[in-house]
Amino acid sequence: MKKISLIMAFAMAFILNGCASPDYSQYYKLSPEYLQVRQVQTRIYETDDAEQLLTASTHVLQDLGYIVEKSDFDLGLLSCYKDHEAVEADQVVGRFLIALLAGVDIGNDVVQRIKVTLVVSSIKDNPKKKVVRVSFVRAVTNTHNVTRFELILEPTIYQEFYNKLSQSVFLTAEKI
Numbered sequence: 001m002k003k004i005s006l007i008m009a010f011a012m013a014f015i016l017n018g019c020a021s022p023d024y025s026q027y028y029k030l031s032p033e034y035l036q037v038r039q040v041q042t043r044i045y046e047t048d049d050a051e052q053l054l055t056a057s058t059h060v061l062q063d064l065g066y067i068v069e070k071s072d073f074d075l076g077l078l079s080c081y082k083d084h085e086a087v088e089a090d091q092v093v094g095r096f097l098i099a100l101l102a103g104v105d106i107g108n109d110v111v112q113r114i115k116v117t118l119v120v121s122s123i124k125d126n127p128k129k130k131v132v133r134v135s136f137v138r139a140v141t142n143t144h145n146v147t148r149f150e151l152i153l154e155p156t157i158y159q160e161f162y163n164k165l166s167q168s169v170f171l172t173a174e175k176i
Helices: 002-018 034-041 050-063 089-102 155-173
Strands: 042-045 067-072 077-085 109-123 126-142 147-151
Touching (some): 034 042, 034 155, 126 155
Antiparallel strands (some): 067 077
């Protein structure tokens, strides 16, 4: 009888725990670096032609080896990706040493997919300007088929993209 009571108590605790409302407030907190990241990801262009910006962005990303996954000119949205090998020599050596010393296979990175999301939007007070925001994210999969996601924050990548985009916008505007 005690065994049944104990099982019932655990079952009730499990059921009541499942009814608790999770705390979602952590999902809406911005990191302290949020504004710095946004500044790196965003540029303003002196044009009223969002379609031209999206077309030029598509060309730049395709020139960089990305495959267009989705594009919606009405929404001003572009999504692209490209795959790379993610194996690094130091990671393989570290994996070997940990496996040798601890007897644990931690796995090493095998493949990474770099995803790009680009949005073109209007400035409410100035229709002659458009805002372009791009983000680069890595999805890295290891030998255990576990994937982790990382926002790429290296400013040089964003600067290089925007330099090429500015050149492409100029060439497109001049019909070159």
